[in-house]
Amino acid sequence: MREWLVPRQRKRAGAVGVALLVSAVSGCAGWGGGAGGGGADSINVLMVNNPQMVDLQQLTADNFTKQTGIKVNFTVLPENDVRDKISQEFSSQAGQYDVATLSNFEIPIYAKSKWIAPLSDHIAKDPSFDQDDILKPMTESLSGEDGKVYGEPFYGESSFLMYRKDVLESKGVTMPAKPTWDEVADIAAKVDKAQPNMRGICLRGQPGWGQIFAPLTTVVNTFGGTWFTQDWQAQVNSPQFTAATKFYVDLVRNHGEAGAPQAGFTECLNNLIQGNVAMWYDATSAAGSLEAPNSPVKGKIGYAPAPVKETDSSGWLYAWSWSIQEASKKQDNAWKFISWASSKEYEQLVGEKLGWSRVPAGKRASTYENPAYLKEAGSFAAPTKEAIETADPRNPGTQPRPAIGIQFVDIPEFPDLGTQVSQDVSSAIAGRMSVDEALKRGQVLADDVAERYRSRAAK
Structure with missing residues (x-):
């Protein structure tokens, strides 16, 4: 967890190389702005400007939208700004954004306040997503007091x-x-x-x-x-x-x-x-x-x-994750986006297109069985997986x-x-x-x- 409160944190500064690289990534132009146009086949996503999300933004149109016909309008903001905006948007249930990036700190709180929609029914109807492949501490930390899942991890850490x-x-x-x-x-x-x-x-x-x-x-x-x-x-x-x-x-x-x-x-x-x-x-x-x-x-x-x-x-345990606003009128399409962004297939896409060091890891057991990922991350893959699996939130x-x-x-x-x-x-x-x-x-x-x-x- 880098500085959330920042933090991330995480984050904290983004897990890229040295400070110059962090600054270069964080300084890119073209982010922000309001939610894009409407339409039945579009969704609005509000997310943090960490490097992994920027990769996602670049890959969405040619892959997710091409496959599903669902256009994704991104609003991408620095961590402190996005946390403030998400809090304002979801607490008011204005419904302008369908999906947002939340961490395992906010998700149980938002679930209790009924600001985000449970995902369990979507998961049950989408066995290809393979919820059992999500590392158990992640699933637990992204669940509400009612036992339902309210977030899916994009990447995680211990x-x-x-x-x-x-x-x-x-x-x-x-x-x-x-x-x-x-x-x-x-x-x-x-x-x-x-x-x-x-x-x-x-x-x-x-x-x-x-x-x-x-x-x-x-x-x-x-x-x-x-x-x-x-x-x-x-x-x-x-x-x-x-x-x-x-x-x-x-x-x-x-x-x-x-x-x-x-x-x-x-x-x-x-x-x-x-x-x-x-x-x-x-x-x-x-x-x-x-x-x-x-x-x-x-x-x-x-x-x-x-x-x-x-x-x-x-x-510790930390995850930037996806949740659906309770007031969203496009929850089915929102789930399709989440299930793609947190899928094994997306990790494979990043590895093949951008390099395996840029895979948003730390969430799926299968990632740590992938020979291509292990070839590049072999020195730290097993210790990372063990650290996450032994975390008890x-x-x-x-x-x-x-x-x-x-x-x-x-x-x-x-x-x-x-x-x-x-x-x-x-x-x-x-x-x-x-x-x-x-x-x-x-x-x-x-x-x-x-x-x-x-x-x-x-x-």
Whole structure:
């Protein structure tokens, strides 16, 4: 998950090569504008401007439209803009857009609000789509409380540890098959300054619920902490949450990248590519850039599972996905588009036309059995699939949770809460306040959110 809240994030900056490439892709003209014309054989799609979506836009007319006769009018916007527009459009149920890109953060919330239509009936009538091929954690995270599917993933990710095999070898260090965070901290100390200007590890320090708190919340989870207990008691300054945050802050301050308080997904990606760090814990989607033909570290990177402490796994789960607005009058055609865009056939099309490194992966089991894909992504395909399959969005820690989510709490208030707390934790990385002070302030904010939910439960 790059910065959603951005984030993506994701995203975060888009999983392309170095910053220049990211900037070049993100700077293309010709996007945006309003929804196109109407007509029975057209649909309006509102989507984020990530590179994978731009590829889709380029391939649609000559393939999907040619096959079905359905014209697709795209509105393509930067992440923050598209999130705002989707929220306004779907909350009002204006019906201007039939399909939109949503993540597994929004989909359960939108489903509960009845802003998006269930897809289960379409899936049942379309066995060729092969829902069983969608990785189970993806299906679960894109389903509502009623058990129905409300989104189909376009591409997905988890998180893992990326490291320079040659650097560790030069220091006589072997990466454990399933590292703990204590082992990672020890390795970071040993490889720190292994090469001139190289630090031991890169960890996000940039404020944002989808920046620093994407990786940090997974550390909190595996240390036995949680944002809220099942009965909505805030736990931001609990011993476990505090221990995890102090560990993270100390690790990045002692052995982390230069400029850590401003470092997000893109900065850490560039640091690893440019040889400024020996390790990086972050999104599995980064591997495509690290192994790109022009990457100076291609073939030098090893991939290990997300480090753990008290849990068996700790990788996050994120997916840019397709959903249909409940108010859409063209839901059948909207489903035809979704079923094509998330299909095995579309992945094959991208691989053959644009190259297998550009396939929107991370969602289907069959992708990881495709010889053509594995030929190009063999070094990271299996670790990525394993990371996604072992992610547990309903039970990511050591105790029951009040809402689904691994690196986030799936409630509307979390983006604001997480971002506010992240600002103080980032300040702790910068040395401007202590972790205890940061989390004490965060506990007050979290308890205010929790009180609303306790009050509702009491009625």
